[in-house]
Amino acid sequence: MNISLSVFSPLNLLVPQGLSQFVSHVLKFSTKGDVANRESLNRLDKLTHGYTPSNAKLYGHKGPHQNGHVHLIGSGPGDAELLTLKAYRLLQSVDVVMYDWLVNPEILDMIPAHVERRFVGKKCGQHSMTQVQISELLVSVAKQGKSIARLKGGDPAIFARAAEECEMLTQHQIPFSIVPGITAASGASAYAGIPLTHRDCAQSVRFITAHLKDPALQPDWQSLVSGAMPDEQGKNAETLVFYMGLRRIKSIMQQLQQHGLPMDMPVAIIDKATSTEQQVCIGHVKNIAQRLESRQFTGPALIIVGEVVSKRQRVVSYHQQDSLQCSEHYLAAHSA
Numbered sequence: 001m002n003i004s005l006s007v008f009s010p011l012n013l014l015v016p017q018g019l020s021q022f023v024s025h026v027l028k029f030s031t032k033g034d035v036a037n038r039e040s041l042n043r044l045d046k047l048t049h050g051y052t053p054s055n056a057k058l059y060g061h062k063g064p065h066q067n068g069h070v071h072l073i074g075s076g077p078g079d080a081e082l083l084t085l086k087a088y089r090l091l092q093s094v095d096v097v098m099y100d101w102l103v104n105p106e107i108l109d110m111i112p113a114h115v116e117r118r119f120v121g122k123k124c125g126q127h128s129m130t131q132v133q134i135s136e137l138l139v140s141v142a143k144q145g146k147s148i149a150r151l152k153g154g155d156p157a158i159f160a161r162a163a164e165e166c167e168m169l170t171q172h173q174i175p176f177s178i179v180p181g182i183t184a185a186s187g188a189s190a191y192a193g194i195p196l197t198h199r200d201c202a203q204s205v206r207f208i209t210a211h212l213k214d215p216a217l218q219p220d221w222q223s224l225v226s227g228a229m230p231d232e233q234g235k236n237a238e239t240l241v242f243y244m245g246l247r248r249i250k251s252i253m254q255q256l257q258q259h260g261l262p263m264d265m266p267v268a269i270i271d272k273a274t275s276t277e278q279q280v281c282i283g284h285v286k287n288i289a290q291r292l293e294s295r296q297f298t299g300p301a302l303i304i305v306g307e308v309v310s311k312r313q314r315v316v317s318y319h320q321q322d323s324l325q326c327s328e329h330y331l332a333a334h335s336a
Helices: 005-013 019-026 034-048 053-059 085-093 131-142 162-171 184-192 221-228 246-258 288-292 307-311 318-335
Strands: 070-074 096-099 116-119 148-152 176-179 202-209 237-243 266-271 279-284 301-305
Touching: 070 085, 070 162, 085 148, 085 176, 096 131, 131 148, 131 162, 162 176, 184 237, 184 266, 184 301, 202 221, 221 237, 221 246, 246 266, 246 288, 246 301, 266 288, 266 307, 279 288, 301 307
Parallel strands: 070 148, 070 176, 096 116, 096 148, 202 237
Antiparallel strands: 237 301, 266 279, 266 301
16 A cells, blocks of 8 residues: 655654655655555654754754854765755755756755755856855855855865865854765766776776866876776776866877877766766777767766776666656556
8 A cells, every 4th residue: 555645744843844845755655565665654754853943053043143054065966866865955944055057957946945046156168156256155145144055066075166165164163064965976987887996907096187276287197197007917907087077088188198008998988977968988098089079078077097997887877767667657557
């Protein structure tokens, strides 16, 4: 017997606004019996006991004449269902959400209508605000006593300028917390079927930004290549993952070749990772830039360099699974 979603209505008294609604959407109730349903409700019951009026300050609710709390939140790599439960809860309870351009619009649709939204996005050549202006805005709004969700793509602590914002908040004695999100490297590799590490060929992984603060600066290419080179047994190599490198793919491959990386080292470029528009281009150091020319990649994109690319397995994306399940349910309903 299925349990009606109305069972969640009493929980509105126990949890921040919208949490019970979110869980009712996420939990897939089984039609096989009540056991799975009871287990789901038990898990939900444990979640709901975390919030009470007595600990409201921990959730960003402020008293009179106090600075607001800032939550730096990672929204994940693209798929809205990869948003964490904690991130969702906070989006329901804050006064203001300041979001980047990488945040999925489906996540923005989860924000209640009464919560103020401010776009503070930046991407290559298109800045709505400078980083200094964003940090100053966080301080200014927090000093008005408002709680803020600073919503960023991926994980806020990985190439997302969180350190600069935290430093500014600390200087002005603004309380803040950091809610991690799934970083692009994890999401892209999982949805593309490429492991970032592998016992046979890659015992570590290195994240590199291809978009440096000073364009004149360069990564330590020799160090990168040395790490990516396997030993005599073909092991102990390091997977290289470049963030924000789509427009620099030719330069990156040239630098890797010039510093000794084999031309036949496998490379993958993943565009719009984990989204319904995800595309993957596979090649080698010697030809990946050429192969990319025939593809309509617009970014954000991630570049994975290493033998792990050759270990790629075919995975069915969750977007495809949802479509298949919907089709199966449709056919079952109309064949009965």
